[in-house]
Amino acid sequence: MMFSGIIPYRYAKKILNRYPIGSSYLSFNENMVALSLLSIHYHHSLKLSEVSIDLPRGEFLEGVLSEAGIAESVIYVKEYPWIYDFLEEKELSIEEFVTFHANLYEQKKTAFSLTSIHAVYDQLQEKGIPSMFMVQSIPTLKEGLEKATTLAELNQSKNSQVAAVCFKNTENENIKQFAKSIQAKVISSDSGLQLVLSNRGVLQTLILNQKLAGFFNEMITINGKSSIGIGYGYTVKEAESHSLTAMDFADKKPGEGAVYLLDEEKKLTGPLFQNEERYSLKNEDPLVKKLSSELKMSSKNLSRFLYFLQVIEFRPFSSHQLADYFSISRRSAERMIKKLLDQQLLQVAGEEQPYEQGRPRSLYQAGSKLKGLR
Incomplete structure (x- = not known):
């Protein structure tokens, strides 16, 4: 089963987990952003400052502008990076994104809206706001279908x-x-x-x-x-x-x-x-054994940590997330993270501000050595 994007996949995942059905979704990528911006420039001759954009992560946009050598920046951007965090229970508010684009257009701050959410695009069209849904390239679609086919064959074999x-x-x-x-x-x-x-x-x-x-x-x-x-x-x-x-x-x-x-x-x-x-009982990888010895961590716990990284798709994580996954205290999770940082297996990826009041939390991500163990 293949979904058109991360949003429908996220909301179907709870139901999918009840059935042994392989599923995948078309990934959002820089190519979508680049094609969309090219289309807007060619057909509407607008500056980036005249366009409001929503997308899962701002880094996709930043990457395109940087690689294309474009110095002009986009002023009005709205992100929803939490959509990739399947451990977080949060609803996507379509109305919030429609309001974001509509207010900017009505205040004449923008002349066009580029959205990555089809339901938002439909409502913007109903309001008569010049808008466009992100372009999905044919090669990306073919790649997604090939991935879904491979997954279906593997799933049939497993069943x-x-x-x-x-x-x-x-x-x-x-x-x-x-x-x-x-x-x-x-x-x-x-x-x-x-x-x-x-x-x-x-x-x-x-x-x-x-x-x-x-x-x-x-x-x-x-x-x-x-x-x-x-x-x-x-x-x-x-x-x-x-x-x-x-x-x-x-x-x-x-x-x-x-x-x-x-x-x-x-x-x-x-x-x-x-x-x-x-967690995995298979610890045949000599590198896993070597790392567990250096870290003074059991192979089982290291394997469980590697599986945790796979679950979150190697995205940045906090000590709070790790503590929840292992069912351990925050302090114990921080000690584990410190061991991995000391061995340069993890690196600091930034900070996140909790939704409630409190100090920002440090975020960590896997280094190249850990990514090589996928």
């Missing part, structure tokens, strides 16, 4: 994987009932534990839609400390092995019981249906 569910301290009758409910098969593993074999696409859809949460929780309640491990793999043996590893983690979880999942890339997620965390 056909074997899924194994392993149970410990669970009554056989409960396991059979679970297998019957998803039309799956029960077998015994080499270790003597009961396994339910199914298809990843089927099981993942049920998990994402919370269809199994009540069933598993009821099973854990009935059987006491029941541990459940789910494994994905390209073969039955691989899926079984991963389910047993996941069950070991579930077994070590304090409390009455838990459910963990390990996929074909050895990424562990759990406890499912609770405060889920996801």
